[in-house]
Amino acid sequence: MDLDKRKMGLIRHGGHEPTEIQPGCLIGFYFAAHWVPTARNFLSKLIAAYTAINSSSKKFEIIFVSFDRNEDTFEAFSQEMPWLIVPYKNETLRIGLAKKFQISDSFHLVITTPLWKVISQNAIEDVKCKAAQSFDFWESISSNVKSYEESPYCEKGHLMGFIDQTFKKRCAYCKSEIIKGWTCLECKMSTCTICQEFYSNSASDEEFKLQCLHSHQMRHASKMNEYYMSRFLNSKYTCRTCNQLPDGNGLHCFSCIFDMCFVCAKIAYEKKLKKRCEKGHEITWTHELCAKIQEKFGKCEFRCEICGESYMGGGGYACQACEYYVCIPCVRKT
Structure with a gap:
């Protein structure tokens, strides 16, 4: 998507104002159609807010992106709009903007910084409740968004x-109250900026494809010591499968705050234990071992039959029928 507004071919009815976005303006991408009753009813409120916000100086621009079914209804619906409009014939741009902002319905208002970093994914309720005062709220959080190269993805x-503390949300990862963070309207989940940055810098685990004790897919993560220090004021964390302090790199489950070092991950992925239980059953890697034990006995840990050590909250090699368990450190020695 070309971010150069001069090349977008925008139009404005009346021809009295320029068809370029003035530098520094916050931008509202208004996705709507005449056939949507709520969009028709909302238009007068949006025009009033737009006019009031720009009464003293130009600081807010709207770009209308039509979902109308034909050009005649598009022309009729957009005729009274004082802001910029994507020409109906430019279907490529209209579809491109809808995809960029992941618009899934025909009535949506996305507020962004001048560089299209998302401030609010759906600001319709802001305008309905606060009218022109919505701009003060958008402007107050835009400075926080500017420090990010891109709005993140869930x-x-x-x-x-x-979002900020006024939304009264808790982080889906660290469970703390969010002072500054991000929210996904589709998934109804929010994250604090620290956890979201950590997540954005991680990668899907295509190498081992291992899961945590609650069967969530883990991700490759680095600088975990720094994350734990910034989030929990303690840089030390434990690999759940060997009870050792890793070097800051490994697999991490964001939902459970579950960690596994790469040494254990490689063993769990590659090594097939030749040892069998006392009844000759095969012992296999079981990522949800502690979860199963907790479900049955109410205690989220197991004791290794070889070394006698206890391991809490992690996986291990197990014969479920005989309740015979072996830890990864002992498997490593075989």
Whole structure:
């Protein structure tokens, strides 16, 4: 998507104002159609807010992106709009903008910084409740968004919008109250800026494809010591499968705050234990071992039959039928 507004071919009815976005303006991408009753009813409120916000100086621009079914209804619906408009015939741009902001319905208002970093993924309620005062709220959080190169994406790939403490949300990862963070309207989940940055810098585990004790897919993560220090004021964390302090790199489950070092991950992925239980059953890697034990006995840990050490919250090699368990450090020695 070309971010050069001069090349977008935008139009404005009346021809009295320029068809370029003035530098520094916050931008509202208004996705709507005449056939949507709520969009028709909302238009007068949006025009009033737009006019009031720009009464003293130009600081807010709107770009209308039509979902109308034909050009006649598009012309009729957009005729009274005082802002910029994507020409109906430029279907490529209209579809491109809808895809960029992941618009899934025909009535949406996305607020961004001048560089298209998302401030609010759906600001319709802001305008309905606060009218022109919505701009003060958008402007107050835009400075926080500017420090990010791009608005982040959630686990399912949806574009997230910025939030602050007024939203009264808790981080889906560290469970703390969010002072500054991001939210996904599609998934109804929010994250603090620290956890979201850590997540954005991680990568899907295509090498081992291992899961945590609650069967969530883990991700490759680095600088975990720094994350734990910034989030929990303690740089030390433990690999759940060997009870050792890793070097800051490994696999991490964001939902459970579950960690596994790469040494253990490689063993769990590659090594088939030749040892069998006392009844001759095969012993296999079981990522959800502690979860199964907790479900049955109420205690999220197991004791290794070889070394006698206890391991809490992690996986191990097991014969479920005989309740015979072996830890990864002992497997490493075989």
